[in-house]
Amino acid sequence: MRKLVNWIKEDCIDILPESSLKHIALLENRSDRMSNLLNDLLDYARIERFDYKAETLHLAASTKEVFSLLDHDDNVTLTVLDDVELEFPRIPFEMIMRNLISNAIKHHDKAIIKINVSYVQENNMHKISIEDNGPGIPPELFNKAIEMFQTLKPRDKVEGSGMGLALVNKIILHYEGKMNIESDGICGTRINIMLPLQIK
Template identity: 30%
Template structure:
């Protein structure tokens, strides 16, 4: 028996192999399908996806073999990786000086015929082989050899795909961690700002009450400006807190919601003025959903429809219907409408149209971004249709 040489680029080859994080993993259907096809096409009882490690060959997939690995010094595949540009074919191992007394030939699994197509990754490193084995002397046709090589390329494709998925999973986990850190930072910072902000609002209110008869008109104007901007900042901070907590809201479990009672509760929270009617159907069903998330979505949309309504008699309609796989809601108002060119922009965080609401407050640009984030996370979609001066309709779905 002749032991296989070590490739000149062994260190780089091993680094490349380990980057796939494939060694000692469980069987996978995609690889098993390839070995089954190889065995059928080449008419051999054994087919393997063999990866050559530092001191062993390990089988990611196998047909007709019980072992999971064999010593590298006995591996036919360790010879095959030395010839990356061609398929190693051993018609009869008993007549080949390299293998005639190899334990794998003289004993179990009785390797007499061997053909191994090298697995070459995009960087040119040979990771192992896709090989077929028989217990008697044999030859393959040119078509069989071409097919074996093509299947070896498919193995490499699966390795690359698996590597990319693993990499994406790592990146996704890091992004998730960063998002959690940013959310926590936003929450902590916003929460810490609320106390001094309340103090400023209280002082402004106190000055206004105690010194309103002393202040001239310009002083009163400055004080009102300070109060208005301070309250706008408070709204912004509250919006950031809600946005940063939206991930926690999403993780809430589903529960039964009686929609008629639920909408009545939200209207009570919004507390619309008398010149705005909010209507919905009398008999709405009970649905299973993330109650907290749905409340945040509907409360935000209805509250916006109230705040920005410019009609003498405002009207807001909430409609519900059941689609296959989703619940669908519509919030329709007869307000000023939103120009078409702003329909995508309104869902971006901190983006506003610059208009003040009926209470003379400017929006923070966080509410609709939070709505979009919640809807997306509930496997739904949201869209807006609007006609200037004729009202706006928000339509959103959430998965059942």
């Protein structure tokens, strides 16, 4: 679909009226959204089908690597407050962090976006917290936020498939962990993920 739109754009960009160019831009947007949705659905469906082996991961290095691969401007800063080693499958961990960090970037409402990642060991589990200074999530929408295909803002304002937190939650539950959201719905969100110290 995207290739077809690109061909039309390349062949006709100099002769199409402004209204048609807007329609092409809309097609590009919808095509990208559909592609992202399909990729997210595939990731969601594959979580329980692959036997990923636990690896030794460094929280700071792994998180910064994920951050470096995301599309963001210079006004976004990431701070990892603790550097610890985790024994956890690398690909599922990177999927968790990629979705949580990209959510914080996409839903920001500040000129400067600050994302902090911190760690404690609690109740014999790794507790990793991803905190941002964005608009927050109203407490009454916490459950909705982790449902499939749910976005808390119109998709014309924020790009996304509505699969991010649902995917994160499914990965965490698959590894017998937990996730919770802390926010007053006004100033910032903290997502806490609890992962077992040892993967069975």
